[in-house]
Amino acid sequence: MDFYKRVAIVCGQIPKGTVATYGQISLLCGKPRNARQVGYALNRKLSGEDIPAHRVINAQGFLSGAGAFGTPKQQKGLLEAEGVKVSAEQTVDLRKYGWNHTMDLVLWLREHFEKEGI
DNA sequence: TAGGTGACGCGGT
């Protein structure tokens, strides 16, 4: 499914030190209603192994995917290693670390998808 | 083929 390829490309654009939400990724992939599929893709590694999956959390700022990483709280460690503060409850302040993607990115993605034929 | 599931999200109370 091309959607998974798009997920890989979009995730690759998340700046280090910031986090994006599942809904945001699905939106940027052109499928506003596929937030669940983003989680599914990352969980099953359907978009590749080497993508910053730790930077993707849910809309409430909670690290819902922590359990899929090696050890619980592994995701927390990865985020803190790049300067993202994670609370003891495994939550991140989206107002502070949330990814504010630009409209330019949307256009860039559009062209990139077109060029890749996905 | 039918029904259940889930790294989700939003609106209502």
Added chain:
DNA sequence: CACCGCGCCACCT
């Protein structure tokens, strides 16, 4: 705020 319910949709049984 918290909690609840419902919509969502590709996958898996």
